[in-house]
Structure formats: C-alpha cells, structure tokens
Amino acid sequence: MTVALQGSLFGEAEAPALLGLDGVRRTALGYGAWVDLLPGWLTGADQLFEHLAGTVPWRAERREMYERVVGVPRLLAYYADRAELPHPVLDRARAALSAHYAAELGEPFRTAGLCYYRDGRDSVAWHGDRIGRGRSEDTMVAILSVGEPRALLLRPRDGGDTVRLMPGHGDLLVMGGSCQRTHDHAVPKTARRVGPRISIQFRPRGVA
Ligand SMILES: O=C(O)CCC(=O)C(=O)O
Numbered sequence: 695m696t697v698a699l700q701g702s703l704f705g706e707a708e709a710p711a712l713l714g715l716d717g718v719r720r721t722a723l724g725y726g727a728w729v730d731l732l733p734g735w736l737t738g739a740d741q742l743f744e745h746l747a748g749t750v751p752w753r754a755e756r757r758e759m760y761e762r763v764v765g766v767p768r769l770l771a772y773y774a775d776r777a778e779l780p781h782p783v784l785d786r787a788r789a790a791l792s793a794h795y796a797a798e799l800g801e802p803f804r805t806a807g808l809c810y811y812r813d814g815r816d817s818v819a820w821h822g823d824r825i826g827r828g829r830s831e832d833t834m835v836a837i838l839s840v841g842e843p844r845a846l847l848l849r850p851r852d853g854g855d856t857v858r859l860m861p862g863h864g865d866l867l868v869m870g871g872s873c874q875r876t877h878d879h880a881v882p883k884t885a886r887r888v889g890p891r892i893s894i895q896f897r898p899r900g901v902a
C-alpha cells in the first residue's frame with residue numbers, strides 16, 4: 695500500500711477508471727440477505743485515494759452515547775442526491791451501479807457517504823443502515839473501498855456465524871436483499887499497524 699501510494703507522488707499514478715460489473719459474484723447470507731463482491735473494480739485507486747484524502751471536506755463528528763459525548767472514530771463526508779461528487783469517477787461508479795442493479799433494485803443509487811479510517815483505531819461499530827427505509831424494506835448499499843484493506847464483518851441479528859470480508863484497494867462490495875434489516879455490519883478496530891482506508895457508500899434515496 696505505502697509503496698503503491700508513493701508511486702503517485704512521483705507522478706506515475708494511473709487515472710482512476712472502472713471495469714465492467716460482469717464479474718460480480720454473489721454470496722447468500724441467509725434470511726434473504728446477500729453480498730456481492732467484485733475485487734479490483736476500480737483501477738488507478740491510488741490516485742482516487744489521494745484525491746479524496748486531500749480534497750473532501752472531512753468532518754470529525756461527536757455524538758452522544760451512553761450519556762457521554764464521544765468522538766466518532768472516523769472522518770465523514772456526505773453527498774446528498776444531486777450534489778456534485780468529489781471525483782468524476784464516482785459519478786460514473788454510481789451510474790454504472792444504478793444501471794447494473796436497475797431491475798433488481800427498481801430505483802437508482804442517489805446519495806454518497808464517505809468514511810475515512812485514518813488508522814486501526816478508526817472503526818464503525820455493529821449496526822445496520824436502518825435509519826431510513828432499510829429498517830423495513832429490502833434495499834442495497836454499494837461500497838467502493840480504496841486504501842488499506844480492512845475487515846468488514848457481517849452477522850445475522852438473531853445470532854449466527856459472522857462473515858468476514860476484506861474489501862481492499864479498488865474493490866466493490868454490495869449489501870443487498872434484507873441485509874440491513876436482518877444483519878448487522880461493522881469495521882472493527884485493529885491493533886495491526888494499518889494505513890488509511892476510505893469507503894464510498896452509494897445508497898438509494900431514503901436509505902441511511
Ligand atoms: O466503511 C465501510 O465499508 C462501511 C461503512 C458503514 O457501514 C456505514 O457508513 O454505514
């Protein structure tokens with residue numbers, strides 16, 4: 695990772711580009727949930743990482759938890775429906791995902807949430823994307839990862855085996871079906887020395 699990122703500092707970086715989505719592979723998670731994976735969907739991921747790390751107006755949020763105000767352990771950015779995304783390849787990614795999943799999803803992907811995990815101390819706790827319609831309806835959340843591979847865990851809410859995925863530099867992961875209702879997901883902290891990761895999450899309108 696470090697070596698690859700250095701290449702771009704010397705101006706050798708390849709421009710970010712997307713491959714086709716034909717190679718997407720689905721894994722059923724049970725209870726009507728599934729996850730689609732396409733490793734290496736984005737090429738030139740070094741350049742996208744550096745662009746996003748350097749230009750996105752990252753926010754450090756604080757939230758009340760257990761009657762204490764604590765820092766959210768990652769940096770965030772949010773692009774509402776129709777907002778200009780921070781790199782044109784992300785507009786192309788959203789359009790390609792909307793076209794690929796049109797029949798199954800029945801609506802386009804609209805919003806983009808970005809998370810910046812600065813190191814192994816940054817994380818996201820177990821949760822489902824259930825603030826919006828994901829609470830009651832099947833939907834999809836498509837995640838493009840750049841930077842350090844970090845474990846993304848998925849487990850049924852009612853108990854059962856945890857699936858451990860490792861989305862890495864340029865990889866696509868799509869959670870679909872009942873995933874947000876029947877399962878939780880997390881990016882746990884790690885004691886390993888890890889470099890930064892940025893995830894870009896595309897969601898349909900009303901899913902958060
Ligand atoms: O960073 C990721 O891949 C997951 C982020 C996530 O679950 C969320 O923002 O809801």
Ligand SMILES: [Fe+2]
Pocket residue numbers: 821822823879
């Ligand atoms: Fe999530």
